[in-house]
Amino acid sequence: MNSWDYREQTWGASGLTRGASRVAFLKRVYGLFTASVLFSAIGALVALHAGVSASQAFVAVGGTRVAVPPLVAFFGQHYIIGAIVMIGSVFGASMVRHVKGLNVLALFGMATVIGVVIAPSLFYATLAAGLGKTLSSSPIRDAFLLSVGGFGGLTAYALTTKKDFSFLGGALTMGLFVIIGAGLLNLFLGSSVLGLAIASVSVLLFGAYVLYDTSRLLREGEDDAVGGAISLYMNFLNIFLALLRILSSRRGD
DSSP: HHHHHHHHHHHHHHHHHHHHHHHHHHHHHHHHHHHHHHHHHHHHHHHHHHTTTEEEEEEEEETTEEEOOOOHHHHHHHHHHHHHHHHHOOOOOOOOTTTTTTHHHHHHHHHHHHHHHHHHHOOOHHHHTTTOOOSSHHHHEEEEEEEHHHHHHHHHHHHOOHHHHHHGGGHHHHHHHHEEEEEEEHHHHHOOHHHHHHHHHHHHHHHHHHHHHHHHHTTTOOOOOOHHHHHHHHHHHHHHHHHHHHHHHHHTT
């Protein structure tokens, strides 16, 4: 064997090793991401069902009184506290993402807390759909299926093309600040039209973030599995909530 053949075989073996390592890393990221979505579903289910029989809060729906679960009532009335809790849980999980053992626990804890906090959105979307005046008769189901389909399609595209979407970084950051600013403005305006516009743009923005973050995870230097799972989870969550807002809106809005 001459020196050239030896170098060729060495580089080939090294490439296969790096490829196998990258595949293992991606499997871990998407495994953690999937588990996080499941933990959020558990948190939401707990909030939607815990303490219903003892609830002191009610809402009138079609002439009947419906009991509001205590956690749903609390975060529905104190949405600013809910936002702070969500931001704090994401920040906390991000801070310990490199600490072995604790990072996974913090990730799943974050996902569970967020599931509890978004429960009011799920509860009132279900009530609105029960009146038969929403764009979708089952907004939670349809928003979830559309989110899974869109997220999966964008992820598959980024993985198969292996195109570098890092050039989107600056535009995405600017778009995120615009969405946050518009959301804060709408807290005072209370405009359903502006709310739907924000939700529509959010679907596009966080869809682009899926491409950006997936491309980032494919790069050789990326090895933060928990951090990657947090990014993907937040993208999926925002797409889902934006679609839920659109599908649970009243016809004619």
